[in-house]
Amino acid sequence: MRIRAVSFDLDDTLWPIAPAIDSADRALDDWLHACHPAVARRWPIPALRALRERVAQEHPQLSHDFTAQRMLTLERAFAHCGIGEAHVADAFEVYFAARNRVNCYRDVVPALGALAARLPLVSISNGNADLGRIGLREHFRACISARECGVAKPDAAIFHAACAALELEPAAILHVGDDPLLDVAGAHAAGMRTAWLNRSGLAWPTEAVPEAVRPDLELRDLAGLVQWLAARA
Numbered sequence: 544m545r546i547r548a549v550s551f552d553l554d555d556t557l558w559p560i561a562p563a564i565d566s567a568d569r570a571l572d573d574w575l576h577a578c579h580p581a582v583a584r585r586w587p588i589p590a591l592r593a594l595r596e597r598v599a600q601e602h603p604q605l606s607h608d609f610t611a612q613r614m615l616t617l618e619r620a621f622a623h624c625g626i627g628e629a630h631v632a633d634a635f636e637v638y639f640a641a642r643n644r645v646n647c648y649r650d651v652v653p654a655l656g657a658l659a660a661r662l663p664l665v666s667i668s669n670g671n672a673d674l675g676r677i678g679l680r681e682h683f684r685a686c687i688s689a690r691e692c693g694v695a696k697p698d699a700a701i702f703h704a705a706c707a708a709l710e711l712e713p714a715a716i717l718h719v720g721d722d723p724l725l726d727v728a729g730a731h732a733a734g735m736r737t738a739w740l741n742r743s744g745l746a747w748p749t750e751a752v753p754e755a756v757r758p759d760l761e762l763r764d765l766a767g768l769v770q771w772l773a774a775r776a
Contacts, residue, residue, distance in 0.1 A: 548717075550730075558646055566644065648742070721740045731758075737759050739758040741763065
């Protein structure tokens with residue numbers, strides 16, 4: 544079956560996520576120092592990160608919802624300092640705005656423009672990036688998030704939600720992502736075609752992901768995907 548649509552992971556596929564998270568942590572810390580210095584003193588960045596990890600461990604039912612984890616973390620941080628929930632939404636907005644100030648890899652914007660002109664695109668993400676804030680929403684027919692879907696990759700259900708949004712069978716969609724387990728193995732199990740975006744030229748992690756689910760395509764950048772699809776148009 545020919546490829547009739549492309550789905551994309553977001554974090555570490557379209558942009559590096561670590562710099563965005565670091566920037567968001569610093570923006571929140573600056574805001575806390577300016578608006579809630581007692582909270583800032585009690586919860587510097589390393590302590591707040593550790594608190595978020597504890598929240599995640601204590602609430603496995605929220606493993607698919609990074610927003611809920613973050614909000615609960617902020618609620619606890621404020622409560623520990625004797626402050627109610629009134630400022631939690633403002634604190635989260637500071638964090639979330641900075642988290643969405645990402646720097647896309649250089650190949651991303653031209654590739655998305657070229658691909659969207661030919662095929663419907665859909666995003667499938669475990670994270671909480673907002674493509675509207677980032678400025679890429681116009682390229683995507685639909686955006687599927689773990690938070691809204693109720694399950695996270697590699698669960699087949701989140702991939703099938705993308706298929707339903709596009710009204711296509713899984714085999715007609717090529718999923719592109721950086722993670723061999725979450726993206727490649729997950730999409731493979733859901734019946735989709737797979738492309739591993741291996742920007743660093745890493746070896747396939749056979750100790751974690753079986754050889755049997757190796758991707759249909761391995762790419763170093765999205766320009767290669769544009770060329771590959773054009774050759775098979």
